[in-house]
Amino acid sequence: MKTLFLITIFTFVGIAAHAQQPKVVEFINPSEWPKPPGYTHVVKVSGGTTIYLSGQVPTDAQGQIVGKNDFDAQARQVFENLQTALKAAGATFADVVKMNTYVVGLTIERRNRIREIRRNYLNMEQPPASTLAGVEALYDPEVLIEIEAIAVIK
Numbered sequence: 001m002k003t004l005f006l007i008t009i010f011t012f013v014g015i016a017a018h019a020q021q022p023k024v025v026e027f028i029n030p031s032e033w034p035k036p037p038g039y040t041h042v043v044k045v046s047g048g049t050t051i052y053l054s055g056q057v058p059t060d061a062q063g064q065i066v067g068k069n070d071f072d073a074q075a076r077q078v079f080e081n082l083q084t085a086l087k088a089a090g091a092t093f094a095d096v097v098k099m100n101t102y103v104v105g106l107t108i109e110r111r112n113r114i115r116e117i118r119r120n121y122l123n124m125e126q127p128p129a130s131t132l133a134g135v136e137a138l139y140d141p142e143v144l145i146e147i148e149a150i151a152v153i154k
Contacts, residue, residue: 027126038115038122039130043097048152051089055102055146056081057138065142071110074144075117082149083121093121095151098129102146106134114145 028042029035058066058074059081067073086092103110111132122128128149138146 038118038124039099039127041129043129045097045152048154051086051091051095051151051153053082053085053089053149053151055100055148056085057140057143057146065140068142071144072113072117075114078145078147079117079121082147086149086151089151089153091151091153094123095153096122096128096149097152098150100131100133100148102133102135102138104135104138104144106132 026042026044027040028044029040030042033041056078058077060066060077065074066077083093086095101114103114114132138144
């Protein structure tokens, strides 16, 4: 019985150790579709620790909204807040596998501004899977953008 118990423990430890080793297996853009600008259609991940970041908004360390009526300033602040949140969890933008972006009054111009700003933060050779959605409003009428993310680390 003791031997069976020890084998069971070692099996669970081995499984747990394996689960701690994340590996982004593939960034996949199906050949039947055009390559997307600034995101990947599919990111396949195996193992690791998954980190879920709540939607980040353009507030400073005191909770004040940054860049009222300035979309670019708000987008930059959101990416800075994402960077801070990732760091607090032991991650970086290189570990991000999925992003959801919500924009009030989404236009082609705002879409393009987001693409330009995120180039300063994300690995554009292998960008995360991504969703961009226009919304009527966010939690505060002065907030124009919110981004949530999922990252995977060791």
